[in-house]
Amino acid sequence: MSTPKVTLKLLINKKTKKVLFAEAGKDFVDFLFTLLSFPLGTVIKLLSKSKMVGSLGNLYHSIEELSDTFFQPKIVKGAVLNPKAPFCPTGSSTLLLSGGGVDGIGATARKVYMCPTFHRNVADNPQALCPTCRGTMSCEVPFVIAAPPAAASTDKAVGVNSEEGGFVKDVITYMVMDNLEVKPMSTISSITMLNKFNVQEVGALEEKVIELGMDEGLNLLKASLQSQTVLTNVFLGA
Template identity: 80%
Template sequence: MATPKVTLKLLINKKTNKVLFAEAGKDFVDFLFTLLSFPLGTVIKLLSKNRMVGCLGNLYQSIEELGDAFFQPKIGKATVLNPKIPFRPSGSTLLLSDGGEDGIGSTTRKFYLCPSYHKNVADNPRAKCPQCSSKMRLEFSFLKAPPAADEANSEEGGFVKGVITYMVMDNLEVKPMSTISSITMLNKFNVQEVGALEEKVIELGMDEGLNLLKASLQSQTVLTNVFLGA
């Protein structure tokens, strides 16, 4: 399946070669907000160990190399190396596969019943039914009910509403965009000539998403660093 793309419009000061701000839709803002929900283990896995700042990459690798015998039976190293993301917005998040094939962000849980189908549920097949003492080894699936028709039409998914355009600053501050806010930003950056400004429309895929994630941990000028190489 092709990697989904997210569109972003940059306003660039050609004299300083810096991004003043970006005009963004719901999809990009949802992506930025999703970054805050990532556990550290997911961040390290996405960036790969050798791209991490400081010692976290070393810690991650040492856990990978540590034998399973050192971990608690019900925990395991996967709990740390491949943690579950508590909330995944619907639609593209650039860095997470929709089907969870990469193992990142998967929140699938298994549940079990006893052979006598008593009204008890466990999330561990070794648990025993309190009524018949049999192991709860019969696996069953948890089905999420589809939304009602009116909910499906009104529910956008994700974090923010898509009815407005958002302004994303070079340091990733997010605010609603308006004509007044745009003028205020131009005055703040002391832009005297409109001819010094340039609009640039870009598409973000997996690579750009990873670069944004990495730059957000290191820089206060993320958009400039990632898209202008400055």
């Protein structure tokens, strides 16, 4: 399966060689918001240990190499190395990183489990023990994410499909700043940004449309941990 593409429109200041902001749709904003839901172990594996800043890559490698003999009986090493995001709504753009070799990226539903006697305890690991009966919590039960009735009725009032998935609604265009600050885009907000960056000549501006795949997604993730000029670093090589 080919990696999906996400389109992004950049506004670049040719004189300073910096991205002023990007014009983005729901798919790119969903992708950015999804990054915040990734557990640290998933981030390390996505970027690969060699690209990690600091010592976390070494820590990850040591867990990989440590024999299961040294782990507590209830601990599954794979759950530490490949943790599941606590919340990632259906339809968010995790598929942009689906080729990163990490289990669970792009999954459409979270799985939870109970013991066979269905005591009021749940776990996301089918090998966990029920604290009530000490039985293995191996029975999968549905995990439901539903909008509150008030939110659902509001969506219908404005003609929005509340089942479209992801984090944000697909009713407007979003402005993404170089430092990944996200806000609704409008003509006024665009003019305000140009004044903020002291752009005197329209001829100094360049519009560039790009497509993001897995490689760009990984580069964005890495740059977001290191820089305040993420879009410029990734797309202009600055």
